[in-house]
Amino acid sequence: MTITQLHYVLAIAEYKNFTKAAEKCFVTQPTLSTQIQKLEDELDVLIFDRSKKPIELTDVGRKIVQQARNIVNESDRIQDIVDQQKGYVGGEFRLGIIPTVMPTLLPMFLKTFIKRHPKVKLIIEELTTEEIITRISEGHLDAAIAATPLQNEAIKERVLYYEPFVAYIPESHRLHAKSKIGTEDLEIDDMLLLEDGHCFRDGVINLCKVFKSHVDDNFQLESGSIETLVKLSNEGLGMTLLPYLHTLELNDKLQSNLRHFEEPSPAREVSIIYHKSELKMQIIEALQTVISGIIRGAIAFQNVKIISPLPASK
Numbered sequence: 001m002t003i004t005q006l007h008y009v010l011a012i013a014e015y016k017n018f019t020k021a022a023e024k025c026f027v028t029q030p031t032l033s034t035q036i037q038k039l040e041d042e043l044d045v046l047i048f049d050r051s052k053k054p055i056e057l058t059d060v061g062r063k064i065v066q067q068a069r070n071i072v073n074e075s076d077r078i079q080d081i082v083d084q085q086k087g088y089v090g091g092e093f094r095l096g097i098i099p100t101v102m103p104t105l106l107p108m109f110l111k112t113f114i115k116r117h118p119k120v121k122l123i124i125e126e127l128t129t130e131e132i133i134t135r136i137s138e139g140h141l142d143a144a145i146a147a148t149p150l151q152n153e154a155i156k157e158r159v160l161y162y163e164p165f166v167a168y169i170p171e172s173h174r175l176h177a178k179s180k181i182g183t184e185d186l187e188i189d190d191m192l193l194l195e196d197g198h199c200f201r202d203g204v205i206n207l208c209k210v211f212k213s214h215v216d217d218n219f220q221l222e223s224g225s226i227e228t229l230v231k232l233s234n235e236g237l238g239m240t241l242l243p244y245l246h247t248l249e250l251n252d253k254l255q256s257n258l259r260h261f262e263e264p265s266p267a268r269e270v271s272i273i274y275h276k277s278e279l280k281m282q283i284i285e286a287l288q289t290v291i292s293g294i295i296r297g298a299i300a301f302q303n304v305k306i307i308s309p310l311p312a313s314k
Contacts, residue, residue, distance in 0.1 A: 003075050005039045006068040008032050009047060013065045016054035073139040080279035090119030093283045096127040096135060096144035100200040100226065101270060104245035105145065105291070108298070113290045120283055129199045129309065136275050143274040143284055145291075147199045147309035150273065157271040158288055161295040162304050164265040165207070166247050166258050168230055169239045175259065182262050183207060192229045192240040199309035200268070204241050207266050207307050230254065243268065244299060267304035 011021035012032075022029040040047055047061040057065060083091060097106060106124070113122070127135065127144070135141040136155060148157045169176045175185055188208045194201040229240040230250075244267075247258055272288055
């Protein structure tokens with residue numbers, strides 16, 4: 001049994017196809033098939049049920065994949081240990097970012113980070129918080145940028161910044177005449193929300209629940225993007241809440257519809273998160289330094305109240 005064979009097993013388990021797995025592993029399909037056959041012969045079991053389309057794991061195959069993932073992850077850490085000992089900031093680093101942070105934060109820090117750390121190869125994916133937690137737990141991500149706290153004992157969090165919520169209130173709305181609003185002014189019935197699965201949506205619901213004993217989960221309108229929420233709001237379909245960094249990109253006309261909250265302003269905590277056994281700490285620290293340094297010039301708010309990103313209890 002070799003580490004290479006275990007890599008092949010994991011690739012097939014992920015893609016459920018020998019040809020796609022071979023492409024992922026940069027080998028020919030016959031080479032990969034031969035190595036899997038050798039491993040199955042050595043163990044005297046079938047790892048994959050080839051009669052199914054797509055290919056499925058056998059019962060013992062599922063247990064083998066779980067252990068193979070642990071072995072491969074630990075073997076990869078040998079190089080991480082060496083890099084950390086040498087203080088080397090380089091190599092491949094897989095980073096997940098939630099959708100409501102990606103479009104505003106990434107352009108702010110990426111160019112600076114690449115310039116300072118040219119030997120780091122960042123592989124960045126836009127993922128929901130749920131997907132991020134799963135991928136970090138399975139070893140498919142080195143770290144992620146997400147709203148916290150997550151209350152997950154296996155994941156460590158380093159706060160990058162606190163981002164206030166800002167209300168977007170069109171002229172036709174009952175709150176438009178107010179210069180500042182309070183959280184008690186919010187009514188979920190005329191609030192436009194992101195679709196289920198976005199932690200920013202959960203934060204908004206939690207914010208409304210602070211001052212309401214009951215919130216009906218049958219909302220008027222939901223959207224997959226913050227930009228669409230603004231457009232729907234302009235059509236008179238309700239108000240919405242935006243993360244502060246998203247408001248910086250609005251034109252002057254749209255900026256006139258923004259209303260800040262009375263202090264302490266509700267805000268979300270944005271952190272870089274990683275598995276508690278992560279060893280690429282030199283890259284995580286480099287990301288934290290670059291992002292924190294840049295964000296200090298964009299967000300000056302201090303008096304904030306952190307709203308949980310976790311799904312609101314029913």
